[in-house]
Amino acid sequence: MTAALEVRDLHYRIGELQLLSGIHLTLEPGEFMVVIGRNGAGKSTLFKHLTGELPCQRGELRVFGAPLGSSSKAELAQRRAVLPQTTNLQFAYEALEVVMLGRLPHQQRRPESREDVRIARACMERVGLKGYEGRNYLTLSGGEQQRVHLARALAQIHEDVGSRLMLLDEPTSSLDVAHQHKALRLVKELTGEGVAALLILHDLNLVAQYADKVLVLADHQAIACGPPHAVMTRDILSRAFGYPMTTLPHPWLDCPIIVSGERPAGALLEQHP
Numbered sequence: 001m002t003a004a005l006e007v008r009d010l011h012y013r014i015g016e017l018q019l020l021s022g023i024h025l026t027l028e029p030g031e032f033m034v035v036i037g038r039n040g041a042g043k044s045t046l047f048k049h050l051t052g053e054l055p056c057q058r059g060e061l062r063v064f065g066a067p068l069g070s071s072s073k074a075e076l077a078q079r080r081a082v083l084p085q086t087t088n089l090q091f092a093y094e095a096l097e098v099v100m101l102g103r104l105p106h107q108q109r110r111p112e113s114r115e116d117v118r119i120a121r122a123c124m125e126r127v128g129l130k131g132y133e134g135r136n137y138l139t140l141s142g143g144e145q146q147r148v149h150l151a152r153a154l155a156q157i158h159e160d161v162g163s164r165l166m167l168l169d170e171p172t173s174s175l176d177v178a179h180q181h182k183a184l185r186l187v188k189e190l191t192g193e194g195v196a197a198l199l200i201l202h203d204l205n206l207v208a209q210y211a212d213k214v215l216v217l218a219d220h221q222a223i224a225c226g227p228p229h230a231v232m233t234r235d236i237l238s239r240a241f242g243y244p245m246t247t248l249p250h251p252w253l254d255c256p257i258i259v260s261g262e263r264p265a266g267a268l269l270e271q272h273p
Contacts, residue, residue, distance in 0.1 A: 022221055043217055145174070209250075211228055
């Protein structure tokens with residue numbers, strides 16, 4: 001099976017400043033990967049390389065088995081959706097019109113169809129926005145706007161045209177707790193349908209609960225990559241974030257709970273390695 005995304009020995013520097021050093025990752029179809037690390041660790045720089053916003057100075061990036069940039073942007077957009085951390089949209093579009101933007105890559109040789117509208121409506125319902133189709137986008141809350149763009153990304157890769165990929169930068173940043181879990185459960189459902197998903201997240205407990213694989217960045221390089229139990233340990237997380245971390249067993253899920261800060265003297269806590 002061809003990997004949805006491959007990064008081999010990726011390096012990037014600006015002058016004397018090394019921003020990425022020797023990054024390797026492989027994302028398979030149906031896999032949910034999260035990139036974590038402190039501010040300035042290299043997450044955004046890596047994300048911009050994966051989306052093609054930054055050129056590859058040294059190393060190799062492959063999407064669906066082909067070098068990034070070797071296929072047409074229109075073809076790639078039908079199979080890969082990118083959701084940046086912020087999307088500046090200043091026009092008073094209706095919410096459905098924003099979601100319909102995700103259907104544009106599929107309209108290169110045909111006009112907009114009723115099926116496009118049906119797909120967009122279905123994607124809005126899937127993110128919990130049924131009934132919002134005619135709402136003015138600019139009047140929505142930040143969390144509602146974020147869900148509109150998540151629906152747009154779903155509409156973009158709706159067709160089953162082979163392997164599909166989603167790249168999501170902080171997709172839960174404006175959401176309340178309930179909608180954070182709903183959004184990540186939705187991504188989990190999509191990976192169950194064969195979509196490969198790579199996310200950047202800051203909430204380590206959400207990462208531990210939902211990710212199949214975690215890439216830990218520190219000082220512009222990867223210091224660990226693997227399942228949450230293997231890499232979200234006290235030592236690795238404390239090193240990555242430069243702050244004391246403790247890992248505890250979740251009371252009912254098969255994942256660790258991450259607690260930050262120094263343990264008070266005399267506190268008795270069962271710890272993972």
